Amino acid sequence: MSATGTLPVARRPGGASTRRLLANGTFNVFVVYVLLFVILMIKQPDTLSAFGVTDLFNNALPLALAAAGGGLVVLTRGFDLSVAGVIALTNVLIATALPDGPWGAVLAVAIAGGAGLVVGAVNGYLVAYVRLQSIASTLATMIVCSGVALLVLDAPGGQVPDAVVYGFSGVLPGNVPVSAVVALVVVLLWLALRRTDWGVAIYAIGADETAAALAGIPVRRAKFFTYCLAGILYGFAGLMLSAVTATGNPNGGTTYLLLMFAAIAIGGTAFSGGRGGVIGSMIGAATLTLLQKVLFSAGVSSFYTGIFQGLVMILAVVIGAITARLAEGRAR
Amino acid sequence: MSGLDTARIATSPDERRTRRPRIGSDAWTVIGLFAVTIVMILASRLISPSFGSWDQARAILVLTSFVMVIAFGQQSVILLGGLDLSVGSMMTLGGILTFSWIGGSGSALIWGIPAVLLVTGLVGAVNGLGVTFFRVPPFIMTLAMGIIIYSVALGITGGTPSGQAVPALGWLFSHRLFGIPWVILLMALFAVLGTIFQQATPFGRRLYAIGTSPEAAAIAGMPVRRIVILTYAISGAAAGLAGILMVGYSGGATLTMGDSYLLPSIAAVVIGGTSIVGGRGLYAGAIAGAFLLTTLSTVISSIGIAQGWRTIIYGLVILVALVLLREELSLWFLRLRSRGGR
Numbered sequence: 001m002s003a004t005g006t007l008p009v010a011r012r013p014g015g016a017s018t019r020r021l022l023a024n025g026t027f028n029v030f031v032v033y034v035l036l037f038v039i040l041m042i043k044q045p046d047t048l049s050a051f052g053v054t055d056l057f058n059n060a061l062p063l064a065l066a067a068a069g070g071g072l073v074v075l076t077r078g079f080d081l082s083v084a085g086v087i088a089l090t091n092v093l094i095a096t097a098l099p100d101g102p103w104g105a106v107l108a109v110a111i112a113g114g115a116g117l118v119v120g121a122v123n124g125y126l127v128a129y130v131r132l133q134s135i136a137s138t139l140a141t142m143i144v145c146s147g148v149a150l151l152v153l154d155a156p157g158g159q160v161p162d163a164v165v166y167g168f169s170g171v172l173p174g175n176v177p178v179s180a181v182v183a184l185v186v187v188l189l190w191l192a193l194r195r196t197d198w199g200v201a202i203y204a205i206g207a208d209e210t211a212a213a214l215a216g217i218p219v220r221r222a223k224f225f226t227y228c229l230a231g232i233l234y235g236f237a238g239l240m241l242s243a244v245t246a247t248g249n250p251n252g253g254t255t256y257l258l259l260m261f262a263a264i265a266i267g268g269t270a271f272s273g274g275r276g277g278v279i280g281s282m283i284g285a286a287t288l289t290l291l292q293k294v295l296f297s298a299g300v301s302s303f304y305t306g307i308f309q310g311l312v313m314i315l316a317v318v319i320g321a322i323t324a325r326l327a328e329g330r331a332r
Numbered sequence: 333m334s335g336l337d338t339a340r341i342a343t344s345p346d347e348r349r350t351r352r353p354r355i356g357s358d359a360w361t362v363i364g365l366f367a368v369t370i371v372m373i374l375a376s377r378l379i380s381p382s383f384g385s386w387d388q389a390r391a392i393l394v395l396t397s398f399v400m401v402i403a404f405g406q407q408s409v410i411l412l413g414g415l416d417l418s419v420g421s422m423m424t425l426g427g428i429l430t431f432s433w434i435g436g437s438g439s440a441l442i443w444g445i446p447a448v449l450l451v452t453g454l455v456g457a458v459n460g461l462g463v464t465f466f467r468v469p470p471f472i473m474t475l476a477m478g479i480i481i482y483s484v485a486l487g488i489t490g491g492t493p494s495g496q497a498v499p500a501l502g503w504l505f506s507h508r509l510f511g512i513p514w515v516i517l518l519m520a521l522f523a524v525l526g527t528i529f530q531q532a533t534p535f536g537r538r539l540y541a542i543g544t545s546p547e548a549a550a551i552a553g554m555p556v557r558r559i560v561i562l563t564y565a566i567s568g569a570a571a572g573l574a575g576i577l578m579v580g581y582s583g584g585a586t587l588t589m590g591d592s593y594l595l596p597s598i599a600a601v602v603i604g605g606t607s608i609v610g611g612r613g614l615y616a617g618a619i620a621g622a623f624l625l626t627t628l629s630t631v632i633s634s635i636g637i638a639q640g641w642r643t644i645i646y647g648l649v650i651l652v653a654l655v656l657l658r659e660e661l662s663l664w665f666l667r668l669r670s671r672g673g674r
Contacts, residue, residue, distance in 0.1 A: 079608070132654050136602040139595065140651040147643030154640065258417065258475055265472040303490075306483025310476035318466050 026280035028320040029267050032312075033287045036294050043297040050175040056290065057179040058169045062087070062241040064285035066256050067263040068186055069233030071281030072226050074264050077206045077273025078127060078134035080227065083234045083260055085145025086119050088253035090238030092149045095158030095248025104161035105168075112239035113232050119145055120231020124224035142257075149250040158248030168243035179240065183282065186233070190278040202226055206273030263288050266316045287316070358614050361605035364657045365620035369627045372649075376631045390513065392627050394505060394581070397519045398423075399622035401574040402597040403604075404526045405456075405567030407618045410601055411530070411539040412563055413546065413610030414470035418459060418478035419571040419597050423590030425481050426452050426575025431495030431585035438500045448576055449569045455481065456568020460561030474564075478594075486587060493585045501580025515577065526615045539563065543610030596625050603653060624653060 041047045047056070066083050073080040090112045097111070098104040119141055126137040171177050193199045201222035204212040213219045241252065267284030269276025291312055295305045373389055402419050409416045426448050434444035455477070462473040485493075504515040530536035538559050542549040550556045574593065579585055600621035606613025628649055632642045 077609075126651075126655075130655060133602055133608050135608050136599065136654050137651065139599055139602075140647045140654065143647030143650065144644050145647075147640045147645075147647060150640030150643055151638065152640075154638070261471055262475055265469050271469055271471055301487070303487040304483055306479045306486070310478075310480035310483070313472055313476040313479075314462060314466075314468055317468050317472050321467050 026268055026277060026283060028323055029280055029283045029287055029316065032266075032316050032319075033283055033290060036287065036290045040290065040294050040297060043294070050171065054169075054171055054175075054177040054179070056286075056293075057177045057183065058240075058244050059293070060286040060289040061179040061183060062237045062244065063256060063259055063263060063289055064183060064282040065186065065233050065237035065240060066260045067267065067281040067285040068190070068278045069230035069237070070260045071264045071267065071269050071276065071278050072202065072233075073134070073230050074261075074269050074271060074281075075202050075206045075273060075276060076223055076226050077209070077271075078223075078227075079261075080123065080138045080230055081135060081257060082119055082123055082138040082141045082145060082231070083237070084253035084257040085142035085149070086116050086231060086234035086253070087238040087241060087256055088149040088250055089119070089145045089152070090115050090235045091242050091245075091252050092153040092158065092248045092250050094164060094239060094242040095160050096153055098161050098164070100161045100163060102163055102167075105163040108161070108164045108239055108242070109236075112235035114235070116231040116233065116235025116238075117228055118231070120228040120234075121224070123231065124227030127227060128220040128223035146250065146253065149253075153248050153250050156247065156249040156251075160242045160246045160248070164239070164243050165246045168240060182236070182240070187279055187282070194277070198222055198225065203274050206275070208274070259288060260285070262313055266313060266320075268320060288313075358605050358612070358617060361657050362614060362616045362620045365604065365617070365624050365653065368653055368656070369620070369624045372624075372627055372631060376634075379631075379635060388630075390516070392623075392630050393516050393519075394513055395630065396619075396623050396626040397515055398574045398578055398581075398593060399596050399600055399626060400519060400619050401522065401577065402571050402593055403600045403618040403622050404522070404615060405570030406597040407601045407604075407606055407613060407615055408530070408539055408563050409470070409567045410598075410606055410608060411543045411610055411613060412560060413543045414463060414560070414564070415474065415598070415608075416456075416459065416564065416567045416571075417471065417474040417594065418456075418481060419567065419574075420590040420592075420594035421478040421481040421485070422452050422455065422568050422571035423575040423578065423593055424585075424587060425455070425485060425590075426572030427579050427585040427589050428485055428489060428493045428495075428575075428587075429572075430498060430501075430576045430579045431493055433495075434498050434501075435496035441498075441500050445576060449572050452572025452575075453565040453569035456571075457561050457565040459568065460564030463564065464557040464560050482587070489587065491587065493587065495585065497583040498579055501576065502583060504577075504580050515580075523615070523619055530615050535559065535562075540611055543612070545611075596622070599650070600625055603650065603657075605657070625650075 037047075044052070046052050066087065070080055070083055093111050093115060094108050098107055123134075123138050123141055126132045126141075127134045130137075168178050168182070172181065194202075201212065201217045201219070204215065204217055205219055205222060209219060237256070238253070242248070245252070263285035264276075264281045265271065265284070266287060267276065267280030267282070269281055288309075291309060292305070295308050296302075300308060373392070376388075402423060406416055406419055429448045429451060430444065433447065434440045459470075459474050459477050462468045462477075463470050468476075504518065505513055507514055509517060528536075530539065538549065538554050541552070541554065542556055542559060546556055571590070575585075575590065578589055582589070601613070601618045602608055602621070603624060604613065604617025604619070604621035606617060628646055632645055635642065
């Protein structure tokens with residue numbers, strides 16, 4: 001990572017030239033998404049129906065929320081594996097411990113946010129204050145969480161209250177998917193957050209932690225709260241997953257682990273920290289879920305879906321890097 | 333990871349004093365891990381009298397060999413500042429190829445094993461090519477490669493690999509020299525060779541240099557790209573070797589045989605004190621980490637409690653080991669020792 005551009009937040013939005021757009025990982029992944037979307041529309045003309053759009057948002061949102069949280073941690077140059085555990089834990093809690101009716105939905109939000117916050121706080125404490133390697137300590141918390149999930153529900157089953165299912169995977173008046181509103185809220189919160197001191201600190205820590213500490217940024221506190229926020233987002237990912245699947249599965253989180261990191265990377269966030277953003281991670285997640293849908297509708301044998309998935313992941317990153325380099329070259 | 337940077341700043345005067353025993357701090361982690369593991373084996377006697385015996389220790393050592401072999405490749409890649417998420421699928425690939433190419437024929441071993449290692453090594457080299465020439469982040473490159481390998485294996489085998497058990501490989505596990513299974517002796521040799529490779533060969537030392545700063549290594553005239561590609565090839569071949577061993581141990585191959593080894597391979601390396609951002613760590617640490625993880629899961633799986641509790645204990649012990657063996661503590665140990673020496 002170059003020393004220049006270590007603080008993308010310092011760049012003022014607005015007046016974005018083509019060059020800046022091309023150098024922006026978020027824009028690149030958005031183009032990939034639109035391409036896939038067009039292919040899907042040709043294959044399945046009903047994609048743009050209210051049902052089709054709701055379906056797209058519902059399928060993408062659990063991974064997108066997870067990627068938003070994981071992306072935050074990656075920005076600080078950390079790795080957070082606990083996502084798999086938190087998703088499994090909130091999923092089984094929501095599928096077993098809730099009354100039906102509107103209170104069930106309110107409690108579900110509280111449980112998802114609360115469980116995520118607790119796990120995130122433990123992660124944050126271990127990484128920021130005990131100074132363990134993030135990948136190792138979050139691996140341990142992930143394992144503990146999946147153990148607790150197994151205690152709550154030892155086999156797939158349970159019943160997610162209808163209020164949660166319809167409340168979070170349904171549509172609002174005017175055919176607006178609830179999941180789209182949730183996604184929009186997260187995006188708006190992120191846009192606000194990155195303008196705060198905390199947001200600046202997240203980028204600064206990822207770019208150069210030592211320099212950030214010397215510049216007077218409260219590194220430990222900023223890291224701690226980043227893991228907390230990430231935990232809450234994983235919790236909500238578990239909530240959305242419960243709403244979409246309507247059932248509990250103590251092993252349901254594991255598929256999200258690697259996919260989440262893939263989404264973050266495709267979304268243009270650098271694993272070396274300090275570069276990228278949450279919106280890119282979320283679009284990256286949406287792209288991955290859309291890709292599966294496109295491959296399915298194109299009639300690719302499910303045996304070979306993985307080959308295309310792998311190739312598209314690599315290509316998305318390579319094309320993003322090439323356009324970014326071209327754009328930078330033109331700027332010089 | 334990056335927390336270490338601030339730790340270094342904070343303790344820089346101490347560090348200057350203890351510069352020479354820097355390796356010492358890593359070695360303390362290794363010794364600590366082995367000590368924790370042995371205590372765990374002995375303590376398991378409290379659970380059941382049949383535990384803590386030589387038989388059990390032998391069984392654990394045999395099981396450790398798979399993680400230990402994969403962890404060598406994984407650790408070399410992590411030393412470079414990379415990560416190899418394809419090792420699980422690569423192990424499966426190695427197992428499936430061994431199962432179908434070698435089978436019951438003892439004479440096929442002679443060409444079969446090198447062929448399997450070559451194939452997995454070449455696929456690993458493709459990872460390296462992607463990382464160096466196409467600048468794909470290692471995380472994405474190896475994750476995608478893992479998915480692709482799995483998918484190809486699934487397509488070609490149709491879900492169930494066909495082949496035959498390899499008795500010659502099973503022999504490694506069933507026959508003993510002075511009461512020690514041959515596979516353990518082989519692993520001891522592997523550990524020694526692996527350590528020599530990383531610590532005493534120019535190639536090994538360059539791994540540390542590139543992991544610390546690829547730019548500086550390139551300026552110093554190191555063929556960075558070639559070394560990176562070769563290291564990913566080594567990781568592929570190591571995972572392939574684990575697949576070969578697994579066929580010998582289990583007598584068969586399945587499409588998921590490598591899956592459960594991906595996270596342990598990374599965990600063993602990181603628990604063993606290797607920095608995930610590269611440039612620092614010992615293979616002995618990864619071996620100790622593999623030994624700890626295998627012992628832990630073996631001991632826990634024999635306790636008659638719910639799966640959930642077992643999983644929780646597994647995670648908590650890893651956490652405790654991490655907290656006990658963190659860097660500040662080993663530095664403190666060293667300081668204590670040097671004070672006592674004065």
